[in-house]
Amino acid sequence: xxxxVHLIVFLFFTNSLWCQTNSSxxxxxxxxxxDQGINVNDPKMISEATGYNNQPYFESDDSVLYAGTRKGQTxxxxxxxxTENTHWLTNTEGSEYSPQLIPNQxxxxxxxxxxxxxxxxxxxxxSGNYTSKLISDPIVGYQVWVxxxxxxxxxxxxxxxxxxxxDLSSQLVEVLDTNIGRSLHLMPLGVNKEYAPDYITYVAKKxxxxxxxxxxxxxxxxKLIVETLKGSEDFCxxxxxxxxxxxxSMLYFFDPSTSNSxxxxxxxxxxxxxxxxxxxxxxxxxxxxxxxxKSNN
Numbered sequence: 001x002x003x004x005v006h007l008i009v010f011l012f013f014t015n016s017l018w019c020q021t022n023s024s025x026x027x028x029x030x031x032x033x034x035d036q037g038i039n040v041n042d043p044k045m046i047s048e049a050t051g052y053n054n055q056p057y058f059e060s061d062d063s064v065l066y067a068g069t070r071k072g073q074t075x076x077x078x079x080x081x082x083t084e085n086t087h088w089l090t091n092t093e094g095s096e097y098s099p100q101l102i103p104n105q106x107x108x109x110x111x112x113x114x115x116x117x118x119x120x121x122x123x124x125x126x127s128g129n130y131t132s133k134l135i136s137d138p139i140v141g142y143q144v145w146v147x148x149x150x151x152x153x154x155x156x157x158x159x160x161x162x163x164x165x166x167d168l169s170s171q172l173v174e175v176l177d178t179n180i181g182r183s184l185h186l187m188p189l190g191v192n193k194e195y196a197p198d199y200i201t202y203v204a205k206k207x208x209x210x211x212x213x214x215x216x217x218x219x220x221x222x223k224l225i226v227e228t229l230k231g232s233e234d235f236c237x238x239x240x241x242x243x244x245x246x247x248x249s250m251l252y253f254f255d256p257s258t259s260n261s262x263x264x265x266x267x268x269x270x271x272x273x274x275x276x277x278x279x280x281x282x283x284x285x286x287x288x289x290x291x292x293x294k295s296n297n
Contacts, residue, residue, distance in 0.1 A: 030286065201213065201214045
């Protein structure tokens with residue numbers, strides 16, 4: 001398995017350059033369900049800095065973690081939906097990206113990128129103190145946790161992303177698929193807000209069109225769920241089994257149980273937003289968070 005150091009450096013450079021020339025912000029809106037489908041209300045910007053603000057993650061229905069930039073450095077930020085307060089958790093010499101909770105532990109896992117280019121998956125306390133290096137080889141780019149010992153990730157292999165299964169106790173890594181996107185999600189069961197621990201969904205890029213597929217980890221068979229919206233690859237599930245994606249200024253949803261195509265959910269151009277990416281839903285499905293840029297129009 002060949003890990004590309006050149007790609008790591010390239011990602012670090014383009015992230016730094018992007019921060020200097022663009023401004024992405026994190027927005028949250030309420031999510032409503034009805035017999036006709038799902039709806040959202042007006043978006044509220046929760047990030048407070050210019051530059052790179054990205055990769056939101058709900059640690060609860062009341063709290064959002066994201067990667068925010070200050071003084072040219074990316075740190076983990078916590079935003080409280082109850083108090084509307086922002087708290088910067090980390091202040092390391094390097095940068096942190098893609099924060100997520102480690103299940104059943106009061107720890108946060110995040111991608112750490114040191115100033116010397118070293119990249120690894122690190123653990124932090126809930127207050128933001130660095131505790132340990134979890135995985136340094138292979139290079140983890142994105143993650144989704146099943147439990148405190150089992151995790152699936154998008155790893156860097158031969159200049160592209162591959163899907164990997166990690167057993168942290170044994171440090172065993174198994175590559176399950178190659179040429180995938182960055183969105184990784186467990187598939188919701190559609191009841192009791194629970195997720196199937198043995199069914200991972202992601203964007204497969206081997207075909208002509210990007211496809212959201214589900215991989216059954218018991219029999220290792222995959223199935224097509226739906227083709228992505230053109231030019232988009234970030235998606236998330238609601239607890240009730242719908243997929244939400246962004247394209248430009250539009251939000252769309254797809255319900256595998258009732259539809260064969262994407263349905264328009266909300267046009268965010270009225271709020272001056274475009275280039276919607278990085279979408280996530282809170283555990284109970286009450287809130288939707290996404291990243292967008294301000295339109296120049």
